[in-house]
Amino acid sequence: MSKMNLSTRMILVLTLITVLSGGILAGWDTITKPKIAFHRQEALKAAIGDVLPAHDTYMSEETEFGTIYIATRDSSEQPVGIAFMAVGSGFQGELRIMVGLSPDMTQLTGIKVLEQIETPGLGTKIVVDPSNKQDPYWFPAQFKGVHVSPELVVVKNAKPTHTNEVQGITGATISSKAVTDILNKQIADIKTAWTSRGGPES
């Protein structure tokens, strides 16, 4: 090895290390990939189950505004709810929220924040609020049954008085507003997609 030209040796050693690394990672990926995909699928299924009323099955459908999930029950064609993934900017980074809508698209049936990097202890209350021991999920839970028209509104330091209002999180107004802003914009898009498809049947 020592007789070899230094440049040749550098190239040879680095190539060897990277090839070995690539091999290890390729092998490890084939082992872990199905499990990671499975967890992602389960998380999606659980999130749809959380935001929509009881249903037997759902089918996904591609629209120009992304995938929507149409849930049905008792082998009826009539949907019991429509879910979709809303994505947008939070206080610090991207928020991914599973949103459930009633079939006539007038009310939310639930929301669940799946991914966020909000401020721990403040903005993270959009997922769970450990400081509220009676009702840690009060923030996402209050979206159930809220009317989406004309638009969702956050009220500060007060109980909501209108059917389109939700209570904001003290100390995390931007995170609370981010959720409603993302919902307002993307519900409008999904409504357009749903109408152009022939629904809602009213």
Place this chain on the structure above:
Amino acid sequence: MSSSLSLKAEFVKGIWKENPVMASLLGLCPTLAVTNAANNGLAMGLATTFVLLSSSLMISALRNFIPHQVRIAGYIVIIATFVTVADRFLAAYFPSISASLGPYIPLIVVNCLILGRQEAFSSKNGIGRSLLDSLGMGIGFILVLVVLGIIREILGSGSIFGMAVLGDWFTPWMVMILPPGAFLTLGILIALANWYNDPSRSKERRAVS
């Protein structure tokens, strides 16, 4: 160039005397960022120790083959490989931990504690000594992260490892789970450690008595 310490000293030094966080202030990014709960600190400590051990094993084994000029590039590829292995492992088998640590697992690649040990130790010492050194450093790192996590979780959320320990009377100190809480807690811990280790302190005591 190889170290002349006894094997036991090689292992023990990382836990207190040369603790990567308390004495060398290495690896501060994850130390400050993920210790808002004891669980997260423990998971980050274990993942880092895994990367440290596997990288040290590889690099001390290859230390005579890697040309000096490209050693850093070689080390980084080796470290990044093991970080990716750890990241995928957590995502596949512990999805909730993986979700709560977010980008901080991939960021272990640039943790200077790991590259530092390779450059300062594993590249100059045999496999056995390098593994002992890494294990000691890893345990030292885990201990600091868990202690920080416990202190911040008690004061910031009123719980330890997710179990509530303080009653409803306790109002969580929000600042403790935010970045300032990390700096405050770590600063106080390092100040205490330096005070404890201060050689002039024992002299004063002797002079008084």
